[in-house]
Amino acid sequence: MINVAIIGTGAISDAHIHAYLKFQDRCNIVALCDFYVEKAEEKAIKHQLKVDISKDYQDFLTSENIDLVSICTPPYTHADIAIDFLNAGKHVLVEKPMASSLKECDAMNRAAAQNHKILSVVAQNRFTTPMMKLKQILDTKLMGPIVHTQVDSHWWRGHSYYDLWWRGTWEKEGGGCTLNHAVHHIDIFQWMNGMPGEITAVTSNTSHDNAEVEDISIAIAKYEDGSLAQITSSVVHHGEEQQLIFQGKNARVSAPWKVVASKSRENGFPEDDNDLNEQIQRTYDQLSDLAFEGHLGQIDNILSAILGEAEVLIDGKQGRNTLELITAIYESAQLGKTVKLPLNEESLFYTREGILQNAHHFYEKKKAVENFTDNRITSGGNKE
Incomplete structure (x- = not known):
């Protein structure tokens, strides 16, 4: 059984949670983490998850009960979180974009290679x-x-x-x-x-x-x-x-x-x-x-890759x-x-x-809200 931690419980984390719950014969969600810990708690209630919850992902680095980590945080945090978990011996699935710079991508790929762990970048389309x-x-x-x-x-x-x-x-x-x-x-x-x-x-x-x-x-x-x-x-x-x-x-x-x-x-x-x-x-x-599409398809692929049943389709090189x-x-x-x-x-x-x-600044950001009350997202576009 592959034990999974999800870091970041914003809107996109629902796609990860739904996918992991679809494959309960192969994996189990054991931890949620969010800087706004109440969001993680709400997500656990919403999906009826019995999990460990923390506001600091570093609390889970030494856990022997975690095999795979989904990173669903803002892009500027991806590299540090991914590298820390790869160095801790965990496989990593990171949301797009892979990182904020090519230097960070190269560091993430080195960590994956040095630790012989899978690094996959979400490209569900x-x-x-x-x-x-x-x-x-x-x-x-x-x-x-x-x-x-x-x-x-x-x-x-x-x-x-x-x-x-x-x-x-x-x-x-x-x-x-x-x-x-x-x-x-x-x-x-x-x-x-x-x-x-x-x-x-x-x-x-x-x-x-x-x-x-x-x-x-x-x-x-x-x-x-x-x-x-x-x-x-x-x-x-x-x-x-x-x-x-x-x-x-x-x-x-x-x-x-x-x-x-x-x-x-x-x-x-x-x-x-x-x-x-x-x-x-x-x-x-x-x-x-395809039998499974979107995040379902990609998470099916990474679970199969961890179990040695398939090659990971979107690795860190592709993400770079x-x-x-x-x-x-x-x-x-x-x-x-x-x-x-x-x-x-x-x-x-x-x-x-x-x-x-x-980088050129077209305008300066003058307003910032911590969260929206309406967290619905749309995927847009024609799907045929």
């Missing part, structure tokens, strides 16, 4: 049937080499969203919509299409004058083969219409799912390639649906790749130049200190 099927279709190469990718990570958040004490600041949240919303789509993008060679980006804050950070960014990624990708990250898009479109030389595929295949007429104008269209669609239809792309977007936008990948210690944005010194 990979664990959806449409995304997993799209990845498998791309792996077939039926659409030919990818020449252009369009990533639309469109969300909408009201002005009060950034009133929460840790949001909207470079120090506490680490960035704006690019880091904390588009992280899902950027993760899927790099998982499906690989890492580009360079990034050119711009950022702005159009609608949230209570936040230091951006509420929209647009980036162009270029690959060594000349192919391009455009990535829009936003919390100002009504309707939250989200998509990933991969244009191959022979066909386009996307999430939400759509396939269109074209071939050239004698004069270069297009006509439908019905045979290829039907082949790709038939291949897609034959792929199996995603943050590296986001960091490159910030560096390019802030410095007004194209940034080459990979990023290393020479990047001005490699450390938290470097980010804080070089």
